[in-house]
Amino acid sequence: MYNNFLDLEKKRADLNPVHVWPVPYQGTVSFGDGTKDGPEAILKASYQIETYDAELKADISDLCTFITLPFQRPNVSGPGHLYEEMQEFLKNFDPARDFFLTLGGEHSISFPLVDFYAKQYPDLAVIQIDAHPDLRQNFEGSTYSHACVMARINDIGLKTIPIGIRSCSRKESEFIKDNPDNIMPFYSWDLPSPLETAGRIKDFIGNRPIYISFDADGLDPSIMPGTGTPEPGGLDYSWVKDFWKALWPGPKLVGMDFCELAPQPGSQVSESTAVKCILKILTTYFSRRKL
Ligand SMILES: [Mn+2]
Structure with missing residues (x-):
């Protein structure tokens, strides 16, 4: 059983605590399946990944202490019930202090977290x-x-910045166009450089936390x-990592x-990429943030 993200032994009280919460929820996926196996695959792959980032010259084990929580139990009665169960669990935590790295599961796992922090x-x-x-x-x-998660986030009045969008309904497309004050989209066919993207986002959000x-x-x-739901024409790794750096x-x-x-089955490419993407975000942020 892989139940310790990155398999780091030391738990240093002086480092930024990160709660790793596996939520293997798979209830409403449209096409294909297997998202219920996502969290375990990410945890397992994390045991093989180097914690030192040679490009950033920083080691995540010097920056963060990872506390891997028990798996959220599977819920088969639908995403509304999942939302309530996750909210119930989050009552034990403080959004001002507790940093969650939540591992899905399908995308419906995000709204309870966003709602938690938005309070x-x-x-x-x-x-x-x-x-x-x-x-x-x-x-x-x-x-x-x-398929509704960002609509719920918009309902509670938050600004959203979708990046890499390349498949949407006409209605969604029009909704984005009609809400320029709340949504700043970056379509994959029209993607500026990482530096320009980061600059535009900073102008859009000002001092807001993200x-x-x-x-x-x-x-x-x-x-x-x-x-x-694989979609060709997506973001490449270099663009994404340079975006966090910008x-x-x-x-x-x-x-x-x-x-x-x-x-x-038979390939570790996806979960290894997932761990690298997660570590790149955390290492970039925690090594560069202004205290
Ligand atoms: Mn998607």
């Missing part, structure tokens, strides 16, 4: 890496479906084949998730 930070902005805007008002009979919701399918399927020093990061990973 502390009503001006929170959400950076969403994703092939899809997830702006449907409801899907398969639920308003809490993975939450990152990272849907695996935002990445190109060549580096992330393990997802239920973003920080910059906004306060309150928490993040990585979701929609559906591991493929």
Whole structure:
């Protein structure tokens, strides 16, 4: 059983605590399956990954202490119930202090976390890496479906920045166009450089803190084949890592998730990419943030 993210022995009280919360929820995936196996695959892959980042010249084990929580038990009664169960669990934590790295599971796991942080930070902005805007008002009979997650986040008045979008309905497309004050989209066919993207986002959000919701399918399927809804033409690894480097020093990061990973039997490419993407965010942020 792999139940200790990165398999780090030492738990240093002087480092930034990161709660790693595996939520293997798979209830409403549209196509393909296997997101319930995402958290375990990420934890397992993390045992093989170097904690030192040679490019950033920083070691995540000198920056953060990871506290891996027990797996959230599977819930089969739908994403609305999942939302309530996750909210109940989060009551034991303080959004001002507790940094969560939540491992999905499908994208519906993000809203309870965003809602948790928004209570502390009503001006929170959400950076969403994703092939899809997830702006449907409801899907398969639920308003809490993975396809609706960003609509719920917009409902509570938060600014959102979807990056890597390349598949959306006409309605979602129009919704984005009609809400320029709340949504700043970066379509994958029209993506500026990492530096320019980060600059535009900083102008858009000002001093707001951010939450990152990272849907695996935002990445190109060549580096992330393990997802239920692969879309060609996605983000490449270099662009994403350079984007975090351009973003920080910059906004306060309150928490993040990585979701929609559906591991493929016989290949470790997807979960290894997932761990590298997570570590790049955390190492960049915690080594560069202004204290
Ligand atoms: Mn997606």
